[in-house]
Amino acid sequence: xxxxxxxxxxxxxxxxxxxxxxxxxxxxxxxxxxxxxxxxxxxxxxxxxxxxxxxxxxxxxxxxxxxxxxxxxxxxxxxxxxxxxxxxxxxxxxxxxxxxxxxxxxxxxxxxxxxxxxxxxxxxxxxxxxxxxxxxxxxxxxxxxxxxxxxxxxxxxxxxxxxxxxxxxxxxxxxxxxxxxxxxxxxxxxxxxxxxxxxxxxxxxxxxxxxxxxxxxxxxxxxxxxxxxxxxxxxxxxxxxxxxxxxxxxxxxxxxxxxxxxxxxxxxxxxxxxxxxxxxxxxxxxxxxxxxxxxxxxxxxxxxxxxxxxxxxxxxxxxxxxxxxxxxxxxxxxxxxxxxxxxxxxxxxxxxxxxxxxxxxxxxxxxxxxxxxxxxxxxxxxxxxxxxxxxxxxxxxxxxxxxxxxxxxxxxxxxxxxxxxxxxxxxxxxxxxxxxxxxxxxxxxxxxxxxxxxxxxxxxxxxxxxxxxxxxxxxxxxxxxxxxxxxxxxxxxxxxxxxxxxxxxxxxxxxxxxxxxxxxxxxxxxxxx
Ligand SMILES: CCCCCCCCCCCCCCCC(=O)OC/C=C(C)/C=C/C=C(C)/C=C/C1=C(C)CCCC1(C)C
Ligand SMILES: [Fe+2]
Numbered sequence: 001x002x003x004x005x006x007x008x009x010x011x012x013x014x015x016x017x018x019x020x021x022x023x024x025x026x027x028x029x030x031x032x033x034x035x036x037x038x039x040x041x042x043x044x045x046x047x048x049x050x051x052x053x054x055x056x057x058x059x060x061x062x063x064x065x066x067x068x069x070x071x072x073x074x075x076x077x078x079x080x081x082x083x084x085x086x087x088x089x090x091x092x093x094x095x096x097x098x099x100x101x102x103x104x105x106x107x108x109x110x111x112x113x114x115x116x117x118x119x120x121x122x123x124x125x126x127x128x129x130x131x132x133x134x135x136x137x138x139x140x141x142x143x144x145x146x147x148x149x150x151x152x153x154x155x156x157x158x159x160x161x162x163x164x165x166x167x168x169x170x171x172x173x174x175x176x177x178x179x180x181x182x183x184x185x186x187x188x189x190x191x192x193x194x195x196x197x198x199x200x201x202x203x204x205x206x207x208x209x210x211x212x213x214x215x216x217x218x219x220x221x222x223x224x225x226x227x228x229x230x231x232x233x234x235x236x237x238x239x240x241x242x243x244x245x246x247x248x249x250x251x252x253x254x255x256x257x258x259x260x261x262x263x264x265x266x267x268x269x270x271x272x273x274x275x276x277x278x279x280x281x282x283x284x285x286x287x288x289x290x291x292x293x294x295x296x297x298x299x300x301x302x303x304x305x306x307x308x309x310x311x312x313x314x315x316x317x318x319x320x321x322x323x324x325x326x327x328x329x330x331x332x333x334x335x336x337x338x339x340x341x342x343x344x345x346x347x348x349x350x351x352x353x354x355x356x357x358x359x360x361x362x363x364x365x366x367x368x369x370x371x372x373x374x375x376x377x378x379x380x381x382x383x384x385x386x387x388x389x390x391x392x393x394x395x396x397x398x399x400x401x402x403x404x405x406x407x408x409x410x411x412x413x414x415x416x417x418x419x420x421x422x423x424x425x426x427x428x429x430x431x432x433x434x435x436x437x438x439x440x441x442x443x444x445x446x447x448x449x450x451x452x453x454x455x456x457x458x459x460x461x462x463x464x465x466x467x468x469x470x471x472x473x474x475x476x477x478x479x480x481x482x483x484x485x486x487x488x489x490x491x492x493x494x495x496x497x498x499x500x501x502x503x504x505x506x507x508x509x510x511x512x513x514x515x516x517x518x519x520x521x522x523x524x525x526x527x528x529x
Pocket of ligand 1: 058099100125126131144145172173174191256272310415416441442467
């Protein structure tokens with residue numbers, strides 16, 4: 001465990017300018033010749049407007065980054081996405097649209113009457129797509145978790161159009177973590193605030209491109225509806241699990257209080273962050289639904305102790321069980337409460353103190369039995385030889401789940417997980433790759449064998465990496481035959497930003513492509529071959 005007394009991490013939370021054209025990178029080592037394509041990643045790039053700071057890590061204006069790899073050469077390019085949030089902020093030189101943790105104030109130039117009418121136009125939901133980018137059909141969309149997604153050109157990084165998912169689907173938003181099948185079918189999940197205040201989580205399906213002019217989104221539909229456990233308070237959902245035949249949805253005790261949500265918009269200074277609250281009694285609920293024909297199976301109540309969940313690692317079916325691997329944070333306290341920019345930009349000793357009070361991270365495996373009716377109460381129903389995870393049927397009909405811990409270290413998180421997705425999605429697997437967070441500060445890349453719990457680490461002094469994306473070697477059969485791509489920032493260096501290419505088997509460095517600019521924190525992205 002390394003220390004960061006120089007607090008170099010502060011640099012990844014500072015505003016940068018976009019580039020007018022791609023810049024060449026200086027390469028050390030050798031980039032595999034088969035690696036030709038673009039690494040596209042999203043993150044915040046502007047952390048204040050007109051002297052007004054954004055408050056939260058998830059508020060900064062969406063910046064798209066691209067490393068192009070071709071014939072062993074590398075270039076880097078970045079552009080701000082021309083979202084409504086960005087364009088209007090630039091035009092009026094103030095925060096115009098309320099972001100996740102920053103409220104927009106009414107236009108000081110408007111008089112009380114025009115302010116009154118703006119207010120009654122209702123909620124203006126943000127389109128600040130800083131969280132992820134992924135393909136739908138032939139197109140690429142930059143996304144946050146609201147109903148607005150933004151189509152971008154993955155070559156020029158130009159902003160193409162804003163799309164409102166509400167036009168196609170009955171959802172109030174969807175996650176930034178869809179699942180994709182080999183044929184290009186996309187699944188996602190989102191909250192749905194239905195008629196007469198009925199609340200549900202809707203799983204949506206977007207078919208692949210048909211090879212004609214038709215728009216996949218036009219043919220999208222809701223395939224499963226899972227009712228909310230609590231009236232007026234849906235749980236926050238950031239990702240979900242999918243096996244060959246099932247959807248896995250974890251309903252966590254972090255709740256959106258819809259009454260607060262609706263009234264917050266009339267309270268000066270309120271943001272999305274003010275609408276969250278913890279449920280101290282429900283614990284955590286697991287839901288299963290079949291994929292085909294899509295149906296919700298409510299017959300059993302899977303329950304576990306309280307944890308925050310953002311990222312599913314992988315899920316799969318094995319001998320009548322569903323294995324669900326998760327990056328958890330223990331307790332009901334909302335982890336996002338610790339991710340204000342003022343917190344992550346503190347000096348190292350303060351950062352450490354704050355992380356001590358926050359929920360503690362743990363990678364866990366939960367196992368859900370599919371066949372329950374014949375079994376006796378009070379006994380462990382999990383008979384998979386390789387796991388210590390348990391599931392016990394109680395007299396009230398609930399099934400209590402206890403996890404097997406796959407990775408745990410005090411205030412050391414294995415987060416932003418990735419797998420060999422094209423080969424192992426929804427299937428039994430061995431390897432997960434993740435970003436190591438040291439008291440919330442990203443300072444290493446970790447490989448985890450989920451079967452043996454063996455770990456491998458890449459770490460370098462004063463270096464701040466991002467989520468490692470796995471790219472398989474063409475024609476590979478071994479699960480970990482490939483490379484990991486991560487954007488790393490080394491603030492003191494002459495060329496402080498670089499694309500790091502690691503051998504995914506040993507986590508050793510193959511090469512780095514360095515540029516003469518700081519690259520702010522990125523959250524998620526894709527590799528486009
Ligand atoms: C990369 C290193 C980062 C350094 C620190 C990170 C620490 C992270 C620890 C935990 C992992 C958390 C991962 C979270 C990743 C993420 O990208 O989250 C971003 C989420 C955002 C921006 C969500 C925005 C959601 C909005 C605006 C939702 C709005 C809504 C509601 C709240 C209610 C109902 C409707 C609506 C409008 C959808
Ligand atoms: Fe995420």
